[in-house]
Amino acid sequence: xxxxxxxxxxxxxxxxxxxxxxxxxxxxxxxxxxxxxxxxxxxxxxxxxxxxxxxxxxxxxxxxxxxxxxxxxxxxxxxxxxxxxxxxxxxxxxxxxxxxxxxxxxxxxxxxxxxxxxxxxxxxxxxxxxxxxxxxxxxxxxxxxxxxxxxxxxxxxxxxxxxxxxxxxxxxxxxxxxxxxxxxxxxxxxxxxxxxxxxxxxxxxxxxxxxxxxxxxxxxxxxxxxxxxxxxxxxxxxxxxxxxxxxxxxxxxxxxxxxx
Amino acid sequence: xxxxxxxxxxxxxxxxxxxxxxxxxxxxxxxxxxxxxxxxxxxxxxxxxxxxxxxxxxxxxxxxxxxxxxxxxxxxxxxxxxxxxxxxxxxxxxxxxxxxxxxxxxxxxxxxxxxxxxxxxxxxxxxxxxxxxxxxxxxxxxxxxxxxxxxxxxxxxxxxxxxxxxxxxxxxxxxxxxxxxxxxxxxxxxxxxxxxxxxxxxxxxxxxxxxxxxxxxxxxxxxxxxxxxxxxxxxxxxxxxxxxxxxxxxxxxxxxxxxx
Numbered sequence: 001x002x003x004x005x006x007x008x009x010x011x012x013x014x015x016x017x018x019x020x021x022x023x024x025x026x027x028x029x030x031x032x033x034x035x036x037x038x039x040x041x042x043x044x045x046x047x048x049x050x051x052x053x054x055x056x057x058x059x060x061x062x063x064x065x066x067x068x069x070x071x072x073x074x075x076x077x078x079x080x081x082x083x084x085x086x087x088x089x090x091x092x093x094x095x096x097x098x099x100x101x102x103x104x105x106x107x108x109x110x111x112x113x114x115x116x117x118x119x120x121x122x123x124x125x126x127x128x129x130x131x132x133x134x135x136x137x138x139x140x141x142x143x144x145x146x147x148x149x150x151x152x153x154x155x156x157x158x159x160x161x162x163x164x165x166x167x168x169x170x171x172x173x174x175x176x177x178x179x180x181x182x183x184x185x186x187x188x189x190x191x192x193x194x195x196x197x198x199x200x201x202x203x204x205x206x207x208x209x210x211x212x213x214x215x216x217x218x219x220x221x222x223x224x225x226x227x228x229x230x231x232x233x234x235x236x237x238x239x240x241x242x243x244x245x246x247x248x249x250x251x252x253x254x255x256x257x258x259x260x
Numbered sequence: 261x262x263x264x265x266x267x268x269x270x271x272x273x274x275x276x277x278x279x280x281x282x283x284x285x286x287x288x289x290x291x292x293x294x295x296x297x298x299x300x301x302x303x304x305x306x307x308x309x310x311x312x313x314x315x316x317x318x319x320x321x322x323x324x325x326x327x328x329x330x331x332x333x334x335x336x337x338x339x340x341x342x343x344x345x346x347x348x349x350x351x352x353x354x355x356x357x358x359x360x361x362x363x364x365x366x367x368x369x370x371x372x373x374x375x376x377x378x379x380x381x382x383x384x385x386x387x388x389x390x391x392x393x394x395x396x397x398x399x400x401x402x403x404x405x406x407x408x409x410x411x412x413x414x415x416x417x418x419x420x421x422x423x424x425x426x427x428x429x430x431x432x433x434x435x436x437x438x439x440x441x442x443x444x445x446x447x448x449x450x451x452x453x454x455x456x457x458x459x460x461x462x463x464x465x466x467x468x469x470x471x472x473x474x475x476x477x478x479x480x481x482x483x484x485x486x487x488x489x490x491x492x493x494x495x496x497x498x499x500x501x502x503x504x505x506x507x508x509x510x511x512x513x514x515x516x517x518x519x520x
Contacts, residue, residue, distance in 0.1 A: 158348040161316060162361055162405070163338055172365070176352045253352040253389045 041223040046230065049223035058212070063231065066197060066208040069125065073132025074193050078186070081137040085144025085182075090174070095145075102141060110134040111199055123204040128197065135196035136189045143185025147178030180254070183247045190239040198232055267295035267445035268339060268412045270315060274324030277310055284310050286469040288324070297439060297446040299460035301453055301501060307469045308449045312415050315447060316340050328413070341411040343419040347398035349390040355401055356386040362408035376408035377401075379438060396427035400434070407438060414439075416448040420455065432458050436481060453497045457490060458483055465500055473500050 023043050029035045030042040041049075053059035084102070088095040110131060121127035151174055159169045201210020213228035248257050270292040277285040284307040292298050300308045313319045314326055317337035326333045341362065349358045357365070359373040377383045380400040390398060399419060406414060416435075420428045436459060439446055450456050456463045457477055465473035475497070479489060 154344070154346065154348050155350060157318070158342075158344065159361070160336065161318070161340075161342050162364065163336065164361065164364055168365055172353065172361070173350065176350070179352075251352075253391070255389075255391050 038222070041226055045223045046226050049221070049227050053212075053224070053227070062207060062209050062212045063235075066201065066210070067235075069128045069201075069208065070132060070193050070197050073129045073197075074136050074189070076129070077133035077136030078140045078189060080133070081140030081185075081189075082144055082182070085141045086148065089145045089148025089178070090170075099145075102138075106138045106142070110138075110196065114200065114203055118204050123206060127204065128200045128208075131200045132193055132196050135192040139188040139192060140182070140185045143181045143188070144178065147181025147185075148174060150181065151177035179250055183243070183250065186246075187240060187243045190243055191236065194232060194236045194239070266412060266443040267293075268328050269294050269330070270413070270445065270447070271327040271330075272311075272315075272324070273327070275311070275314065275321060275326060276323040277307070277314065277319065278322050284469055285314075288466075288469070288471060290464065290471060290474075292445060292447065295443045295445055296462065297448070297460045298462045298464060299448045299450060299456035300464045300466055301450060301456050301497065302466040302472075303501065304451060306466045308466050309417055311466065312342075312417055312447060312449045315413075316342055316415055337413070339411060340413040340415055341406040341409065342415045342417060343399075343402050343406045345418045345421050347390075347395075347402040349398055349401055349405075351390055353390075354386065355382070355388050355390060355393070358390060358401055359405045359408050362405035364409075372408055373404075376404040379407065380404045380434060394427075396423055396431065399423060399431060403431075403434065403438070407442070410442065410444075412444055414444050414446045416446065416450075418450055419448075421450070421452075428455070433482075435459060440481070453501060454485065454494055457493055457497065458485065463497055465497065467501075473497070 026035075026040075027043050030037070030040065037045075050059065084098065088099050088102075113131065113134065117127045117130055121130060155173050155177065156169070159173045164172065197208075198210055201208040202214055205211040205214075209228050209231055213225050216222075216224035216228070251257055270290070272288055272290040275285055275288040276283070288311065290298075300311060302308045310319065314321060315328075315333070315337065317333050317335055317340070328337065328339065349355075350361070353361075356370065356373050356377065359376050360369040362376065363369040363372050374383060374386065377386055380403055382397060382400055382404070385393065385397070385401075390401065393401065402419070420431050423431065432455060435446075446460075448456065448459060453463075457479075460477055462474065462476055464471055475493075477493065479487070479493075484490060
């Protein structure tokens with residue numbers, strides 16, 4: 001029994017094995033002088049910087065600011081994307097009027113808008129949130145629209161023959177059939193959300209993780225710069241894990257998500 | 261009389277249907293008595309499924325009319341329930357909810373759905389996902405769903421076509437049992453002549469969009485495939501389907517010779 005338990009926890013730890021070894025290697029190379037401290041601080045220095053910045057509240061404040069921007073932008077952009085995706089997926093009339101325009105706008109890289117966004121909004125919160133909204137909107141829109149269009153026609157016909165009400169047809173068949181695709185859009189959008197935020201905060205901001213990194217660069221505080229990068233990685237991973245959890249819960253009917 | 265009233269009366273007059281230039285149904289006449297079980301056979305592409313879809317109200321007639329209890333069918337036929345060749349269960353709903361779809365998930369649907377599940381002998385699978393069921397079990401659930409609302413007309417669109425031979429015999433018995441209990445009118449489309457004779461009161465052969473043959477099956481139920489009358493009838497219908505003109509006596513003798 002004990003042996004089995006041990007094997008189980010080892011199984012759970014396997015994905016973390018490689019990152020851990022890399023950290024050890026990094027630490028060893030730095031302390032042995034193979035990597036200059038002007039190129040890369042040691043992991044321990046990065047952690048120390050994290051502890052120091054947490055102690056004076058600066059770190060929590062900056063994470064909070066970045067998280068708020070990400071959250072607000074995601075909710076607005078994702079909400080609009082979901083709404084328009086549903087609208088165009090369900091009503092061909094709406095699709096005829098709107099889809100072509102949206103597809104055209106989609107081809108503009110949203111980060112190319114940074115100069116004009118700064119002109120419009122300055123370096124305040126609106127600029128960052130606006131960019132996140134644009135970045136998040138398209139993946140959610142496209143995947144929602146595609147999900148609805150690819151719901152099995154046979155199931156919809158069945159629902160009609162069984163005289164389901166319009167609402168039941170929508171909530172039990174169309175939405176649930178489109179959900180796997182919508183969730184793919186969600187995960188993709190979360191990635192775009194962080195990416196947009198990183199760029200926007202590095203280019204123009206007066207608070208947030210990106211600002212923290214840019215500020216540290218001015219004073220050659222390499223440990224803080226690396227800390228900011230690590231933080232982005234962790235926050236991105238966290239968002240993705242949450243999305244995965246959501247997927248596992250909402251798509252629990254799908255054998256793909258069953259544990260053996 | 262009161263028992264017979266459970267099923268609907270169907271009257272098809274001068275029914276024609278073309279898709280573009282292709283004439284699928286040409287001048288179909290068919291009367292179906294309340295509570296009667298009629299099987300429609302024919303080669304693939306003869307229009308038998310199209311005929312069924314007309315009775316379900318899923319197609320718009322090109323000419324002629326279909327009356328149900330002396331009222332013209334206009335739009336979706338609300339009294340009819342269809343069983344499709346593929347079960348068309350919702351993978352994201354439990355077995356019980358899938359059966360509940362048959363009652364439109366309206367008030368007290370759970371109890372009715374449970375009863376319907378009992379009738380097909382699968383009440384212990386109520387909380388399972390459809391994906392873990394076998395093909396035969398899926399069709400049983402589809403049958404329970406079709407019968408849950410006590411329909412007065414059941415349309416069967418090759419529902420057993422994808423099942424293995426043994427499961428098919430089981431399902432045929434189940435359908436016969438339930439039909440005898442509930443006295444609904446049944447219309448079965450199949451390419452399996454033996455299945456048609458096993459189940460139906462009357463076998464209608466459709467060829468090139470017309471009723472080519474319409475014969476009674478004067479066999480008591482439960483029916484026995486190995487009886488001489490069954491075999492003779494099967495041979496007669498098959499010969500018509502395949503377009504071979506074989507004399508009645510000859511065919512009987514041929515069969516006897518072949519068996520010896």
